[in-house]
Amino acid sequence: MLAYEHQSDGIMRVVERDDPRPQEGELLIDVAAAGICGTDLKIARGEHRFYPPGTMRIPGHETVGVVAENRSGNERFAPGTPVAVAPNIACGTCRPCRRGLGNLCENYESVGLTFDGGFATQLLIPAPAVTNGNVMVVPEGLDLAIASLTEPIAAVVRGLRPLTITPDDTLLICGAGPIGLIALLVAKHRGVGKVIVSQTSPHRRSIAEQLGADHTINPRERALPEQVKDLTGGAGADAIIVATPVGQVFTDTLHSAAKGARINFFAGLPSGKGEIPLDANLIHYGELVVTGSTANTNADNAEALDLLAAQPELFAPLITATFPLEEADQAFEAARGGEHLKVLIEPRR
Ligand SMILES: [Zn+2]
Ligand SMILES: [Zn+2]
Structure with missing residues (x-):
């Protein structure tokens, strides 16, 4: 072969x-x-x-x-x-x-x-x-090329689960690579209030807009927390998924979060660069839930395949x-x- x-x-x-x-x-x-x-x-x-x-x-x-x-x-x-x-x-x-x-x-x-x-x-x-x-x-009729998205979607399905997104929530997605964009599609499919995508590349920002992002922002233009607060009437995002391996973004998410927000550090940081400043008081006084997710289980894959078939x-x-x-x-x-x-x-x- x-x-x-x-x-x-x-x-x-x-x-x-x-x-x-x-x-x-x-x-x-x-x-x-x-x-x-x-x-x-x-x-x-x-x-x-x-x-x-x-x-x-x-x-x-x-x-x-x-x-x-x-x-x-x-x-x-x-x-x-x-x-x-x-x-x-x-x-x-x-x-x-x-x-x-x-x-x-x-x-x-x-x-x-x-x-x-x-x-x-x-x-x-x-x-x-x-x-x-x-x-x-693979369910009948589902194109095999499209079915090959099962595993990355499974990873996102797992990553979104702890965010317990509701139609009242504003979701902030940091990073519009394949994972961030899949998170956008899955969240929209399931019914989310509003999605903000943060991404430095203009090309990727325009793709995020085409795929249904309500707002896209460039974190290099102005600090991420400021822009998120502006777009949410000062409240911040209710759910945040970090899909970019940049330490500053992880730090910024706590400042971009609404009271009671859930944050998933989906991305890993390069090895040896995992220690970053995180303001514990923001977690404490905001009752923030900060979590992570990695890889995926067979159950996540089965759920992803169902989503694709649907x-x-x-x-x-x-x-x-x-x-x-x-x-x-x-x-x-x-x-x-x-x-x-x-x-x-x-x-x-
Ligand atoms: Zn993969
Ligand atoms: Zn085992």
Whole structure:
């Protein structure tokens, strides 16, 4: 098969690989589409902890395809069945797993991180992933390219949950990358009062406006809290999601929050840069709820797939480029630039 592999010299190359052979319990998938994520760009830069120097592995964790061979014993996955793959395989027995936090599993395996992923013509799904429910049948009629948005949407579904958004709320989204824009779409779909998107790039601000943001602001023009207060009659935002890895933005959110607001630090900060000033009194006197979210569970992925099936046209504009596997270098180049939202590799195109 053809694959876009991280090779031992740290360079990603399109290479010929032996076809994977599914063993008892496993599934083999013909990959239809795999989205390029920030994680993959990090791998390509040689900065991902699961890809230390010397690693030979195929990334790609936002994968959809069609079952090629079913040795799982589960008849739902007959050859030809379209499937989306939730990437994180929780062990089910560690403490976080026992508490329903499979995304925080202490021994997790992950498609494209700890074993070969979806930037290839075929993807082998290990037995535990099949039994854990990582493989989801794509509802009939849902385009597979659009279904490849399941995983990033799952991350956002998880990130929005603690914000408990109501139609009375003003939501502030910091960062209009794919994640921030998905948060905008999901929040609008569910009924939110008003959405303010903060973003430095004018191109991304205009996309946010096209996708339904009520207001967009440039935090470089004037301090974020001032602009948010101006747009909310002095109250501040009721719900805030931080989808940009900039420490100053995290600090600013507390000053942009309404009384009783919920804030999710969705983004992580670069390692070693996590300590930032946060005014504890704003949390105390404002009864702010400050939380985080990371990765996603199979349940989050199932919810995301339902959302996509319900309104595929809502999310379709997020896919701005697709490339065949042979042009994976160009696909990554496109994903690195600021112009595109979601870039897909379609290995069977
Ligand atoms: Zn991803
Ligand atoms: Zn676990």
